[in-house]
Amino acid sequence: MLLSLEGLEKRFGGVTAVSDLSMHVRRGSIHGLIGPNGAGKTTIINLLTGLYTADGGAITFDGTSLVGLAPPDIAALGIARTYQNVRLFKGMTALEQVVTGCWLRRGVSLWASFIGLAEARRAKKATEAHAMALLERVGMAGRAHELAETLSYGEQRRIELARALGSDPKLLLLDEPTAGMNASEASAIGHLIRELRGQGLTVLLVEHNMGLVTEFCDTCTVINFGRLLAEGDPHTCLSAPDVQEAYFGRRHDADRIQSLR
Template identity: 45%
Template sequence: MALLRLMQLGKRFGGLQAVNDVGFSLRQGVIKAVIGPNGAGKTTLFNLISGALAPTSGEIRFQGKTIQGLKPYRIAALGIARTFQNIKMFAGMTALENVMVGRHVQSGAGFVASMLRTPRSRREEVAIREKALELLDFLGIADCADIEATSLSFGQQRAVELARALALEPKLLLLDEPAAGLNIYETAEVGRLIARIRDLGVTILLVEHDMSLVMDISEEIVVLSFGEKIAEGLPAEIQNNPEVIKVYLGE
C-alpha cells in the first residue's frame, strides 16, 4: 500500500486552476521529486498535502486514510512534517531551542504542568533536549547547538530546519526547495543529509529547481506544467521525455 496517494487533486483560485486533476502515489522509503517551471503548481500541491489549503476537488490519502480538509496540526500529528523554501528560524533562539520547538509537539505533559514545572514536565524537558541534541549531531551541526540560529550560515540553518522537522518523528517529510539560497557545496551537503534521512526510514517528497540535486538523490520524479501532471517515472526516463524537454527548453 502506498504511504501517500493523490487522486484527481484540484485547486482553483477564482478563475485560476492552480492544480488540475493531479494524481500519483508515493511508496514508503522512497525519495520522490516534484519538478516543473515556475507557476507549475508545485508549492500549491505541498500546501494541499500539508493542510495549509483545502482542495477544490479530489482526494488525499495518507496511510490509507483520507486527510484533505484536516487542519495542519492534525496532519502533522499523523506523521507529515514540512520545511519551507524560505528558511524560518525563531529569532533570539539557539539552534538547539529551534529544534526543541519541533519536539514539543510530541510533549504529553500539557501546558499547565509545564508552567508549574512538575516533575513530569521537567523529565520531559530533559528528554526533549537530549533528542534535539541527538538530531543536531545526526545532521553534523551539534557544535552549533548554543549559537543563535539566525546567525548561522544558510547551509547550517537548513540543517537546523531539517532537524526541527525530524523532531516531529515524521513518516513523510515534505521538502520545499531545500537547496534554495545555498551554494554548490552547501547543496551537495544537503543532498547527503536528505539521503541520510531517507536511510532512517523517512519517506521524502521534495520540490526542487536544482536539477543536479534532483537527479542525484531522487528515485522517482513527477513533472507538473500549468498545474497538470505531464510525466512521471525514473530520473533517466524523465531526462529523455520529449514533453518534459519541451516544457523546459521550448519548441
C-alpha cells in the same frame, strides 16, 4: 504507497493551480516533485499539510484521507515540512529552534509545563536530549548553543531540517532545501537526505536543481500549470518531450540548448 494523490484539484478564484493531478510516493523513497516556476509545486505541499483545502480529488496518507484535516492533525499523522525560505525564530539558539519542532513528543499539558510539575520537567529534559540528537543527525550539534541567525545560510537550512524531524515524521516534505546554495553545499544536503531515507524516512523533494534530482531521487513527478507531465525514473522523465518543452520552450530550442552544453 505511503502517499497517493488522485484527481487533485485546487482553484484560486478563476485560476486553476492544480488540475486533475494524480501522484504516488512509495514508502521509503526519495520522490522528486519538479516543474517550471509557477507549476503548482508549493501549492501541492500546502494541500498536503492542510494550509490549503482541496477543491476536489483525494489525498491518502498511510491509509488515511487528509482532505479537510487541520494542519496539527496532519502533523500528528506523521507529515512534516520545510519552506522555500528559511523560517527560524529570532533570538533563539539552534537547540531551542529544534525543541520547538518536538512539541508533538512532549505528552504533557501546557498547565503542567506552566506550573513546573515534575512530569513536565522530565519531558523538557527528554525533549532537549532528543533535539540535541537531531542536531547531531544533521551535523550541527557543535553549534547547538549559538544563535541561529548568526549561522551561515547552509547551517540554518540544516537546523530547519532538524526542527522538521522533531515530530518523528513518516514523510518529510522539503520545499527547495538547496535554494541559494552552491554545488558543494547542495550535494551535502543531497547526501544528508539520502542518509535520512536510509534510516526509514520517506522524502518528497521539491527542487529546481535537476542534478540533485537525478542523483538522489528514486522517482519523480513532473508538473506544469498544475497538471501531470510525467512520473517515474528521473532521467526518463526529464528526457520526455513534454518535459523538455515545459522547461526550454519549443523542442528544437531544447535541442539547441543541450548542444551548447
